[in-house]
Amino acid sequence: MADDTLRQTPEVIEAVRRLPADTYNQRAFRIKRALDLSLKHRILPTEQWTKFEEDVRYLKPYLEEVEREMKEKADWNAR
Amino acid sequence: MSLSGVRPAVSRIARRCYSAQASATRKSEEGAILPKQDVVVSKLANGLTVASLDNYSPVSKVSVVVNAGSRYETSENLGITHCLRTFANLTSKGASSFSISRGLEDIGASLEATTTKEHMIYTVQCLRDNLDTACHYLTAVTTGQEFRDWEVKDNKIRLKMDLAVRNNDLIADVIEGLHSAAFRSSLGKSLYAPEFMIPSISPQSLHDFVDGHFLAGNMALVGVGVDHDDLRAFGDKMPLKEGGVVQKVPAKFHGGQQSRNPTSSALAFAAIGVEGTSLSSKDLLTAGVLQHLMGVGQHVKWGSNVASSRLNQSAAQVTSLPSSTNCFNLAYTDAGIFGVCAITQSQDMNPILKSVMGVFRAATKGNIDSKDFQRAKNQLKSSLLMKYENQETILEDIAIQALATGGFKPISEVVADIDAITADDAVRLAKKMFNGKPSMAVSGNLSNTSYLEELMSA
Numbered sequence: 149m150a151d152d153t154l155r156q157t158p159e160v161i162e163a164v165r166r167l168p169a170d171t172y173n174q175r176a177f178r179i180k181r182a183l184d185l186s187l188k189h190r191i192l193p194t195e196q197w198t199k200f201e202e203d204v205r206y207l208k209p210y211l212e213e214v215e216r217e218m219k220e221k222a223d224w225n226a227r
Numbered sequence: 228m229s230l231s232g233v234r235p236a237v238s239r240i241a242r243r244c245y246s247a248q249a250s251a252t253r254k255s256e257e258g259a260i261l262p263k264q265d266v267v268v269s270k271l272a273n274g275l276t277v278a279s280l281d282n283y284s285p286v287s288k289v290s291v292v293v294n295a296g297s298r299y300e301t302s303e304n305l306g307i308t309h310c311l312r313t314f315a316n317l318t319s320k321g322a323s324s325f326s327i328s329r330g331l332e333d334i335g336a337s338l339e340a341t342t343t344k345e346h347m348i349y350t351v352q353c354l355r356d357n358l359d360t361a362c363h364y365l366t367a368v369t370t371g372q373e374f375r376d377w378e379v380k381d382n383k384i385r386l387k388m389d390l391a392v393r394n395n396d397l398i399a400d401v402i403e404g405l406h407s408a409a410f411r412s413s414l415g416k417s418l419y420a421p422e423f424m425i426p427s428i429s430p431q432s433l434h435d436f437v438d439g440h441f442l443a444g445n446m447a448l449v450g451v452g453v454d455h456d457d458l459r460a461f462g463d464k465m466p467l468k469e470g471g472v473v474q475k476v477p478a479k480f481h482g483g484q485q486s487r488n489p490t491s492s493a494l495a496f497a498a499i500g501v502e503g504t505s506l507s508s509k510d511l512l513t514a515g516v517l518q519h520l521m522g523v524g525q526h527v528k529w530g531s532n533v534a535s536s537r538l539n540q541s542a543a544q545v546t547s548l549p550s551s552t553n554c555f556n557l558a559y560t561d562a563g564i565f566g567v568c569a570i571t572q573s574q575d576m577n578p579i580l581k582s583v584m585g586v587f588r589a590a591t592k593g594n595i596d597s598k599d600f601q602r603a604k605n606q607l608k609s610s611l612l613m614k615y616e617n618q619e620t621i622l623e624d625i626a627i628q629a630l631a632t633g634g635f636k637p638i639s640e641v642v643a644d645i646d647a648i649t650a651d652d653a654v655r656l657a658k659k660m661f662n663g664k665p666s667m668a669v670s671g672n673l674s675n676t677s678y679l680e681e682l683m684s685a
Binding site: 165217220 | 325329375376
């Protein structure tokens with residue numbers, strides 16, 4: 149999914165830390181599977197590709213919350 | 228940082244107070260003074276009790292008091308009130324955890340969460356003109372808790388810190404041990420979460436407890452240094468859940484019980500108590516007089532602490548080493564415990580406990596000197612009146628009375644009641660209390676601390 153490939157900025161790292169356990173485990177599995185395929189120079193068979201409906205931005209709400217909190221801190225510190 | 232959307236429910240007082248002060252200065256030349264106000268207690272349509280005293284103080288204190296102390300815990304959610312008071316500052320609707328601390332700091336205000344065996348108390352203290360902002364945070368913290376997963380997880384370490392401090396405090400240990408032995412459930416529940424429960428406290432269990440106890444009819448909004456109408460307006464705006472008073476497990480005192488906790492310490496600590504008087508009992512103040520007759524802490528700094536303490540006098544006869552014996556009179560809404568907390572050298576605990584029991588027995592035989600009795604009455608009156616000079620105490624007193632009785636008894640009436648107590652009342656109460664079986668809790672170096680039955684039979 150798209151959110152699996154986000155660049156590890158401090159906001160992303162914090163948002164990933166806040167994921168509920170099941171979402172986090174699924175993400176970890178997909179990343180592990182991708183690394184494994186990458187070292188074997190293989191790709192997934194078509195049936196196992198992520199379907200369009202399943203491709204959700206699961207990290208987006210957490211990421212937005214982290215960014216909002218960091219902005220709030222910055223605003224307070226700028227006063 | 229502006230808090231858009233916050234209606235200034237309590238800002239009228241700021242203007243009124245300044246204008247009152249301004250006119251007072253002018254009028255004082257003519258001899259007029261600000262009229263003394265009494266405590267006002269009322270109830271809102273949603274069931275919330277509102278109580279306040281406007282003492283024209285430039286510092287205001289507003290509390291939300293809930294009948295949700297440790298006695299309301301069950302064995303499934305043991306320790307939940309400890310968690311609630313630790314997690315009071317976490318993100319809520321309307322204020323993130325960060326903005327609660329910065330926002331309050333910004334106006335020089337403070338927010339405290341206190342748990343007693345019967346109540347949870349959230350108090351903000353601020354300058355009168357900043358009441359809007361402070362009360363906005365108070366509302367967020369008491370009605371909009373979110374208990375976010377990661378915040379709860381991150382803050383569990385503070386529970387462990389509390390436990391580490393509490394485990395070093397052997398006085399707390401014996402007092403809690405005494406409650407646990409004597410009352411078992413209800414008042415016996417500890418104010419601290421047991422270590423094994425910490426992993427199982429989840430946001431869901433926190434929400435469940437709050438939803439079950441933070442109900443409008445089960446809470447009170449109390450203020451000192453605020454106008455009553457303004458406080459009512461603020462209470463009306465609070466998004467409270469509907470509900471009435473939550474039933475509690477009645478507290479029952481069991482005598483002859485004991486709790487024993489040997490630890491590494493040079494000293495021995497003991498708390499021994501008999502069934503006392505509840506807050507609604509007509510003997511409450513008589514018990515207070517008896518307490519002062521026996522001996523409470525120091526009245527004079529660096530004093531000998533012997534002259535007005537029968538307990539210390541009798542302790543001094545059995546040992547020349549330093550020790551401390553204080554009489555306590557703990558009263559709750561439906562039960563009470565009256566006893567002595569003793570801290571002694573390890574080898575002195577048995578003789579001192581026996582001498583304490585001797586003092587109690589002497590009181591039941593009517594052995595109360597009239598000068599001593601008057602001294603005790605004076606000390607009780609003065610200690611109550613001196614405590615009443617403190618805004619914190621006034622707030623707590625109003626809160627507990629408002630929730631327990633829906634009314635308020637002014638301190639002047641209490642003092643008059645104390646004056647009316649006779650030595651016969653005291654002897655009668657002493658016979659009733661001290662002829663009952665005591666319960667005991669001991670901690671520390673127990674090498675010379677016998678079990679309760681051995682002490683009673685000797």
